[in-house]
Amino acid sequence: MSRRDELRKVQAGRLSAQRAPKATQVKAEKICGLCSNYSEGAFSGEGAGSCRILKVKSDISADPPKYDLESTDGYQTMNLMDAGKCQYYEKMSFVDKDGTECSDPRYRRSMRQMQD
Amino acid sequence: MAECRECKSFFVSEDSPEKGDCIQRVVDPRQAYYRSVPVNADKSASQCLNFIKK
Amino acid sequence: MTAEAARNLESVEDLEKKQQWWWVAEKTRSRRLDYLRKAIWKKGAIGGLYNPGVKVDLEFGLLAMESWNAAQVLADPKVIQFAKHLAHYLDNKTIFITDHAQLVGYVGSLPHTVFWDPTMGEMLNEEIYNDSTAIPEPVEESIKTVAELCDFWAGKTMQSEILPTFDIEDMMKVMSGAVGWGLPMSRTGYSGKDYEYLMTGKRAFQDILDELNQKIEEADYRIHNETPTPEILDLYDKIDCWEAMTIMLEAGMRHAKRYARLARTLAEQFEADSTRREELLLVAETCEQVPAKPPRSLQESLQYDLFIQLFSRTEAVEGAWPSRPDYYHGPYYQKDVNEKKRLTEQAAIDLVGEFLIRAAEVGQYKPRWTKEGLQGIDGTWVWTLGGVNKDGSDACNDLTIAFMKAARQVRVANPTFALRWHPEVRDEVMREAFECIRHGLGYPSIRNDPVLIENAMFWHGHPVEEARTWLHQACMSPAPTTKHGFQPMRMASATANCAKIIEYVFTRGFDKTVNMQMGALTDDPRKFMDFEEVKTAWSAQMESIFGLLVRVVNRGRATAPKTCPRPYLSAISERSVETGMDVCDPSLSRGNAWITGFTWVENADSLAAVKKLVFDDKKYTMDQLCDALEADWEGHEAMRLDFVNNAPKWGNDDDYVDDIMVWCLRDVARFSKEMKCPSGNNWPLLPENVSGNIHYANMVGALPNGRRLGDALYDGGISPGPGLDKKGPTAVLKSCGKINHVEDGRAFLLNQRLSPSQLAGEKGFTMWKAYLKTWADLGLDHVQFNMVSDETLRAAQSDPEKYQEVIVRVAGYSAHFVDISRKTQDNIIQRTVQGIG
């Protein structure tokens, strides 16, 4: 995969992230937003982020999931992505839902769907 | 069926008798104001909670 | 007895002694102004959330969906279709008139709403869907509407339109949010205005409309009567552009007439009070006059300005409000108050105060990163006061003073002022400025007019008369108000998170927050043998980050006229009315771009620490430093303290680090002249922060200056690190004075905290003036002051209800202390309080 192809995948991941969570409305038990390896995006509000472990060619929604640990750029995912099949999922012990402090991508999950 | 033109809050437009403004008094937790929304005179007012017959 | 009742018993003098200026203001302003001030729904966010009760406005989205569906049967050119959407909104939106108001108009539908334009971008739309507090009641139903709007506009927004026009690698880096802000499109950012065209009383909307219609007629004649040649080809687009402009101006005039009609109806059918009836009739008369015809009075002039701004904010999400209100409204004040005596001074101040309030209540839904970066305010409405006329003479007038008096009465955090200081400014004006600062407003900031005029000529080649018209395009950057000199859209994407430059030296360009290779793949820092190699890597990362941001903004500017035209802004700009080209077309502009440099000073302090402790003293190796930074200093606390306390820090008049700062700036200045904007002009750096230092705190990793991931970055511009400027105020000024404020960059923000008790009374004013003299002698271009004590700020933290009205200077703007996050509050308290005199 060329660098441009990789980036296209990243972009697709980001843009599709804007559609999926709202459309399904069913929150899986294990989601990326509750994983300690997940970092919310710098813009954060739209609910996208990236994984510290998995790299760009990964696909945790595939069956079986594809894991890339070698590429440079991180795997782009989203707060509400179903991570049930991901072998690297690690439940966070502390999730910060306070929206009045400033973004801390490692802990912050201030979106409405994460409030319950 | 009630129409906006029959309501006390409806003020007909000088350009067209079929159009007008719905003017309502609103008091929110910080301020009081009058708000105005353009409406067609024949708009159904049957669902409107603020309808007051002229 | 309640606290309020107890306060009512206290005299103004007692409250003044206690420096509780907010209660002084409440007691001394008129009842009308007091009502209007308390009526404001504050639209700034605390951290990432809006204040309770503030709700997102769904009306624009619904009306736009309606007009979009209707438009699909027509084959209108894009620019005309867009103008029709906006016109449909202005014709059909909800309008309101607040009790006691004499100035009218709001960007949204109701006072407590923040305007949302879902045609702007999917990212913003999804954010609104995800918002945990701002969805209007009834929430379940509103969420469905928001979802419907998100679905409807998906794939049809500006964002969808522009994204494919960019290089994919660059756009992904920008969209990561790690080094720059937002999307480079001409409907988000800061719109300057051609005030010389619009606000000098020579013309208003109807005059422009007549001219446009004539242009259309002439072009139409040429198309149909000239021999067909390629020469007439561009006339088709021009006619479309002119026609879209006429649609906007006509809609604007109709919109004002709606207010006139409402005010007249209220006066005639609702209002029993005769004084209020007269006021409403005057509102009606005012809105019948402006914006169609030029204003005749101060009220009409302020109302005209308000309409101009609100229409522009309907067309675009504007994060700034470039304005020079005393200069353009001053003649009306002179006529009404001094010559014809139609208004008393107090009545005029009330009107001006209301004008500030109308601006303060404006709110457009901002994405989370903007809310965090501009905590407590909707945008940086930094209004420019004072300065010189085009011939160089003093431009201060009675309205300059009235604005500052009004500001102390209404005490809004936004808009704020910046005063163009020059050697001829009268003491009376400086005294008013000092009083505002002493009353804790944090504004006006003081700008060095001669330095900045020279700077504008140096960097962008503005002729001197044009340069002298300058106002603040946003917090800091000067931009003229002339036909070719004004900047129609400053895209905020060229706002660099500069601390990433030094961070990437140690990560070889990899960004650990967004997990992407962002910067240049520079050499392994563990192998650096001397400081020159560090500097080389720093230069490469600097060029990589700035180059990225400039590339995308250049591309955005070049494509803007086609991808997201601005028919309204074009209609009020001489260059577009004349040429029939979109106002953002780079060929029409002199070009005065700049890169805003957030989190800048960390670079100098970090480089100095590496030079001193690794290469000069050889106390640590690069390997050890890299290990410590990778561990975020965890387990290396003693070493971290060494890097903070035993390396020279900027702001102490120490050449060791000051020379590094100057080297960094000159290296950027070199690159600034190599990069060019689409108009062919330079891209200078402007270090300043707003509250980006807090927003980015969790995105910038450990640095050699001793900060860890999560620590607030320094408060911005060229301000020394909080608590690190230990040698007093003159040392700070001397460090800053080593920078050439004309040639080393576009402007340089300097925050200073002063003691309110030390500067009390006449003696305080004298001391402050002496301080400013040193500042001016050293050639600094900017300084702004916080003059609220630690004691008050801590009391406000523990009892926020009691201190709702305390205002602080954050960076290029002010905010109510209770409207900023705890971390931002602490960062302000950490700043050194300088004793002067």
Next chain:
Amino acid sequence: MQCMECGFEAPISGYRYLYNARIDASVAMRQCPACQAWLAVDQLNEKPLQAVGPGQAPWGKSAGIENLAEDR
């Protein structure tokens, strides 16, 4: 390290790092993951100093003498 509010025990890294009290001191704010209290922590000795409530500022005064940095 033990949280003085709820008794939770973990190494210092188990407490969420918030931000420094001031950059030139070995004091930082951390948050207890169990009770969410904000603690001022001595980073060097890895000991909690105090729970930090609204209006409390563990860093004391800003640079200079008596809260004022004079020219020197």
